Amino acid sequence: MNSAVSSFRLxxxxxxxxxxxxxxxxxxxxxxxxxxxxxxxxxxxTKALEDQNWDLLIxxxxxxxLSPAVVIRHIRKFERDIPVILLTHETDNKSxxxxxxxxxxxxxxxxxxxxLLLIVSRxxxxxxxxxITRVTERKLKEVERKNQxxxxxxxxxxxxxQDGMYLYANDSFxxxxxxNSRDDIEFMPVxxxxxxxxxxxxxxxxxxxxxxxxxxxxxxxxxxLLADGQQKEITVDLILGEYEEEPCIQxxxxxQAENNVLMEAELQNIKYTDPLTNLYxxxxxxxxxxxxxxxxxxxxxxxxxxxxxxxxxxxxVKNTFSITDADKLLRSISKAIAKHYDDDNNFIARVSDHxxxxxxxxxxxxxxxxxxxxxxxxxxxxxxxVDHKTIQFTFSVGICLINEATKNSQTxxxxxxxxxxxLRKERDGNGVELYQRQTENGDILASSFKNxxxxxxxxxxxxxxxxxxxEETERYEIFLRMNVDGKEIAPxxxxxxxxxxxxxxxxxxxxxxxxxxxxxxxxxxxxxxISLTASSIQDETLIPWIKVALEAANIEASSLVLQAKExxxxxxxxxxxxxxxxxxxxxxxxxxxxxxxxxxxxxGTLEHINTAHIKIDGALALELQENPDKSxxxxxxxxxxxxxxxxxxxxxxxKASILSKLWQLGVHxxxxxxxxxxxxxxxxxxxxxx
Numbered sequence: 001m002n003s004a005v006s007s008f009r010l011x012x013x014x015x016x017x018x019x020x021x022x023x024x025x026x027x028x029x030x031x032x033x034x035x036x037x038x039x040x041x042x043x044x045x046t047k048a049l050e051d052q053n054w055d056l057l058i059x060x061x062x063x064x065x066l067s068p069a070v071v072i073r074h075i076r077k078f079e080r081d082i083p084v085i086l087l088t089h090e091t092d093n094k095s096x097x098x099x100x101x102x103x104x105x106x107x108x109x110x111x112x113x114x115x116l117l118l119i120v121s122r123x124x125x126x127x128x129x130x131x132i133t134r135v136t137e138r139k140l141k142e143v144e145r146k147n148q149x150x151x152x153x154x155x156x157x158x159x160x161x162q163d164g165m166y167l168y169a170n171d172s173f174x175x176x177x178x179x180n181s182r183d184d185i186e187f188m189p190v191x192x193x194x195x196x197x198x199x200x201x202x203x204x205x206x207x208x209x210x211x212x213x214x215x216x217x218x219x220x221x222x223x224x225l226l227a228d229g230q231q232k233e234i235t236v237d238l239i240l241g242e243y244e245e246e247p248c249i250q251x252x253x254x255x256q257a258e259n260n261v262l263m264e265a266e267l268q269n270i271k272y273t274d275p276l277t278n279l280y281x282x283x284x285x286x287x288x289x290x291x292x293x294x295x296x297x298x299x300x301x302x303x304x305x306x307x308x309x310x311x312x313x314x315x316x317v318k319n320t321f322s323i324t325d326a327d328k329l330l331r332s333i334s335k336a337i338a339k340h341y342d343d344d345n346n347f348i349a350r351v352s353d354h355x356x357x358x359x360x361x362x363x364x365x366x367x368x369x370x371x372x373x374x375x376x377x378x379x380x381x382x383x384x385x386v387d388h389k390t391i392q393f394t395f396s397v398g399i400c401l402i403n404e405a406t407k408n409s410q411t412x413x414x415x416x417x418x419x420x421x422x423l424r425k426e427r428d429g430n431g432v433e434l435y436q437r438q439t440e441n442g443d444i445l446a447s448s449f450k451n452x453x454x455x456x457x458x459x460x461x462x463x464x465x466x467x468x469x470x471e472e473t474e475r476y477e478i479f480l481r482m483n484v485d486g487k488e489i490a491p492x493x494x495x496x497x498x499x500x501x502x503x504x505x506x507x508x509x510x511x512x513x514x515x516x517x518x519x520x521x522x523x524x525x526x527x528x529x530i531s532l533t534a535s536s537i538q539d540e541t542l543i544p545w546i547k548v549a550l551e552a553a554n555i556e557a558s559s560l561v562l563q564a565k566e567x568x569x570x571x572x573x574x575x576x577x578x579x580x581x582x583x584x585x586x587x588x589x590x591x592x593x594x595x596x597x598x599x600x601x602x603x604g605t606l607e608h609i610n611t612a613h614i615k616i617d618g619a620l621a622l623e624l625q626e627n628p629d630k631s632x633x634x635x636x637x638x639x640x641x642x643x644x645x646x647x648x649x650x651x652x653x654x655k656a657s658i659l660s661k662l663w664q665l666g667v668h669x670x671x672x673x674x675x676x677x678x679x680x681x682x683x684x685x686x687x688x689x690x
Contacts, residue, residue, distance in 0.1 A: 004467070009054045012024065014040065060088075106123070157172045157173030160241060161249045176224075177226055194224060195222075209238050237254070238251065272321070281350060282351050290409055290511065301363075305399070305402055307357050308356040311429040334356065337358075377433065399432065416435060458514075461481060462679055463477050465669045466686070476682055520553050520555065561591050581628055589611075621651060625654055625657070
């Protein structure tokens with residue numbers, strides 16, 4: 001297949017324009033055309049990052065004017081998704097490790113062009129996948145906004161209740177209780193709108209429903225106290241729900257109307273139909289997959305799932321067709337698919353912009369592949385016409401069998417996508433790929449993780465945090481390691497798996513409990529700094545649980561300092577604020593780590609978050625150690641933090657040469673391998689630092 005290769009935008013940072021030109025030419029000659037810009041000054045880098053998007057950055061470790069640490073810090077500052085490839089003259093593995101610790105996605109030798117080409121290909125593909133993810137997330141937000149509008153405009157009275165209070169109520173619900181607006185009822189205690197004599201009955205019903213939820217709706221009838229003082233009997237359906245990511249009870253009071261049946265049918269049609277193609281939509285597909293999985297499991301039969309993606313649809317139509325014309329093309333494509341799979345037993349849906357899916361009773365793989373290949377051939381030979389302009393498309397088709405091994409809709413779609421990705425990597429699309437399960441590293445890691453949880457194959461390491469002002473309290477940061485086949489695995493290699501399995505909060509609790517046990521064994525006043533995942537910040541039960549654990553162990557709350565990354569904080573600012581405030585109420589301090597790495601205005605975050613400790617991003621510390629004369633950014637940040645009364649810690653101290661500088665800056669604490677690498681024992685001699 002002959003297809004044009006799109007160019008990518010590249011920043012090259014080094015001292016030699018000639019070397020930058022050689023690198024750009026090499027990429028062009030290798031079939032990777034790029035629009036490159038050579039930069040050798042910090043101001044030019046800042047302007048380039050501000051002005052436009054970039055796909056990749058290649059920097060050299062010997063660039064005199066711009067060190068890799070400065071480059072990476074600027075990218076983080078602007079929150080840009082730009083993979084950084086570091087080129088080095090060194091030949092040892094240490095340079096690779098040091099570069100990746102700094103934040104580079106990979107490190108290659110200056111004269112190893114073949115290695116560099118492989119890295120470039122991989123990182124461009126990774127960046128494209130991240131872009132697709134972001135687009136999907138934006139679409140999800142749009143769906144959530146549409147759902148909110150549906151709630152607001154519903155004729156049924158709908159409310160969400162948590163802890164005995166209305167989190168949300170639409171205007172229809174407010175009107176049922178005699179209020180003019182939902183503002184009159186939101187955040188009002190539920191019992192305020194119920195006659196007092198029925199409070200015990202309603203409280204018991206809500207409590208029982210929360211503790212023993214039913215798969216079916218539960219009706220609750222009570223006498224409501226209306227806004228004008230009158231009373232009225234009301235029946236609501238109770239449903240366990242979620243509102244703004246908060247678990248709650250949903251109350252629905254159905255509107256009474258003669259055309260309810262017709263209206264319900266219309267709403268169902270809107271809910272499950274894609275308005276552009278009149279096929280089923282993704283919501284209908286997900287529900288149908290779940291039903292199908294139940295059927296094949298119960299009846300011990302097989303069905304199939306056919307996933308169709310139009311190859312490079314967006315690129316092909318972007319510069320030639322308008323949005324309206326693109327929609328017309330999608331309608332034509334959907335008709336071609338529906339005609340080819342025209343069978344009453346086939347369920348056909350539009351999954352997203354240019355992806356479609358079919359659930360079929362056919363489970364003979366030879367027939368499935370042959371039928372899909374025929375479709376690919378027909379479409380590849382067909383000219384689609386809109387507004388006197390023609391265009392050709394090809395399909396990439398992934399096929400999965402639905403059987404007792406199929407877990408759920410998410411897994412099934414994931415497997416189909418993997419088949420499509422494999423097809424495109426091997427044959428550039430325009431074909432059919434049957435999913436065949438293989439043992440993957442992720443499966444092995446998930447299995448190892450579950451076994452480690454079961455067998456308690458985790459351990460804690462302790463790294464001292466040293467005061468530059470002389471204090472009696474001994475401080476350690478807690479690090480976690482997982483033991484797999486005699487090898488210790490660090491959290492970056494398994495925490496994403498824990499998140500996928502929904503077990504990251506369980507791991508955090510294990511670390512906290514083990515930390516408390518260790519504090520029980522020592523007599524010296526000691527403080528532990530414990531990192532939390534983003535999921536734990538969202539866990540409202542964690543702080544009460546810690547309080548109980550501390551009281552049971554007779555350990556002071558001030559012995560713990562909980563910490564989380566700046567990126568995790570700013571992504572859920574309100575939730576983080578509530579969590580930190582709750583910790584502060586029981587005497588536990590909080591620390592923001594990697595400070596200055598994620599937020600464009602990191603100090604602005606502190607206007608919302610009341611945290612005592614700040615651990616500055618390690619990239620600034622590494623930059624100071626590489627270029628001691630270029631410490632202005634670090635100095636200014638430390639100064640501003642101290643003006644706000646924050647306790648500062650500098651991590652990643654690897655050289656003794658910067659200690660005097662940090663002391664002059666007034667930094668409170670330091671930490672790093674120069675002082676001591678993480679150890680299985682709390683055995684650092686703090687007295688030697690006096």
